[in-house]
Amino acid sequence: MLAMSTILFPQVELAKHLVDCSFADRVFFTNSGTEANEAAIKFARKFQRHSNPDVKDPATEFISFTNSFHGRTMGALALTSKEQYRSPFEPVMPGVTFVEYGNIKATQESIRHGKTAAVFVEPIQGEGGIHSATKEFLEFLRTACDDAGALLVFDEVQCGLGRTGYLWAHEAYGIFPDIMTLAKPLAGGLPIGATLVTERVASSINYGDHGSTFAGGSLVCNAALTVLEKISKPEFLATVSKKGLYFKEMLQEKLGGNSHVKEIRGLGLIIGIELDVPASPLIYACRNSGLLVLTAGKGNVVRLVPPLTVTEQELRLAADILQNAMPVLT
Numbered sequence: 001m002l003a004m005s006t007i008l009f010p011q012v013e014l015a016k017h018l019v020d021c022s023f024a025d026r027v028f029f030t031n032s033g034t035e036a037n038e039a040a041i042k043f044a045r046k047f048q049r050h051s052n053p054d055v056k057d058p059a060t061e062f063i064s065f066t067n068s069f070h071g072r073t074m075g076a077l078a079l080t081s082k083e084q085y086r087s088p089f090e091p092v093m094p095g096v097t098f099v100e101y102g103n104i105k106a107t108q109e110s111i112r113h114g115k116t117a118a119v120f121v122e123p124i125q126g127e128g129g130i131h132s133a134t135k136e137f138l139e140f141l142r143t144a145c146d147d148a149g150a151l152l153v154f155d156e157v158q159c160g161l162g163r164t165g166y167l168w169a170h171e172a173y174g175i176f177p178d179i180m181t182l183a184k185p186l187a188g189g190l191p192i193g194a195t196l197v198t199e200r201v202a203s204s205i206n207y208g209d210h211g212s213t214f215a216g217g218s219l220v221c222n223a224a225l226t227v228l229e230k231i232s233k234p235e236f237l238a239t240v241s242k243k244g245l246y247f248k249e250m251l252q253e254k255l256g257g258n259s260h261v262k263e264i265r266g267l268g269l270i271i272g273i274e275l276d277v278p279a280s281p282l283i284y285a286c287r288n289s290g291l292l293v294l295t296a297g298k299g300n301v302v303r304l305v306p307p308l309t310v311t312e313q314e315l316r317l318a319a320d321i322l323q324n325a326m327p328v329l330t
Helices: 004-008 010-020 033-051 074-078 083-089 104-110 135-148 218-231 234-255 280-288 312-328
Strands: 026-030 061-065 096-099 116-121 151-155 179-182 193-197 261-267 270-275 294-296 301-304
Touching: 010 026, 010 193, 010 218, 026 033, 033 074, 033 116, 033 151, 033 179, 033 193, 074 083, 096 104, 104 135, 116 135, 135 151, 218 234, 234 261, 234 270, 234 312, 280 294, 280 312
Parallel strands: 061 096, 061 116, 116 151, 151 179
Antiparallel strands: 026 193, 179 193, 261 270, 270 301, 294 301
16 A cells, blocks of 8 residues: 555655665656656756856767667757658757767767766667667766766666666666666656756756656656556566576577577667668568567667566567568568
8 A cells, every 4th residue: 555645745755766776866757758868968068057167168068879869859869869860850959979889989089078068878779779888888988977077877768677687777787877867667658757866966956947847747656656666676677687588598599590680689678689681571570470579770670678577478479470470581
């Protein structure tokens, strides 16, 4: 049974729960992932202005990476590398530099003290093709941001909240950001997003600097409390890891020998099958057989992000459907 404080103030209780199970000290609620990233953009710029009151032109620029996806509103879109998303709506927010994902040398050359406000990165890229960062790369980003006075932002809209078998994807690396953005699964399908920040960042934000009409409503926050309580349990996360390993092994067994399969990768229940041909025919064949999957990357990656409550029987069925559909690839 929910406590009376939860019923009366679900937004406060949800924020407390998110703080208790993360690196963060404060939470700002939004309605979606793209709004969470817009908030992170604003918070990063305000942080730079607040931290450098005597500087005429504080840092306003951002670093993002190839294959990145951060949303479809104008700020988040500017951080998204795929040209098909950005080009119809340009000019978007200026001041974003795209660097090859995982390239330490190129990133080091791009982060500039007094210019770079923040670095946005997905610890595991979803839309980009299920590419996982290395620990070395994220460690470098943490140090480089600290040295340059920039903030490190982890976009965990797709890879967070138990998807990897860890509550937060960055826990697998032991590296923590200044800001983290969340959305998709938090309220079990209801519209919610969240921007989590440290007190150091929050101290630069004044009441009224940012806001939202519908964010943090009682309905979605109560739903999110129920979801987060379940997902954050260690025994539940352990089942995600177990099912993820089981699924990858099965996919490797059934698909690994196919000449069109270049790699099967991912962590937990976020898995990508990279092909040497476009994946669309396989996607359609799977749909016609009762399995819904998506493309990612450059259209040559099959993205598998099943419900975290999926059963091993359902995973076996999915692997069988994929195997039976492979002949459509030519």
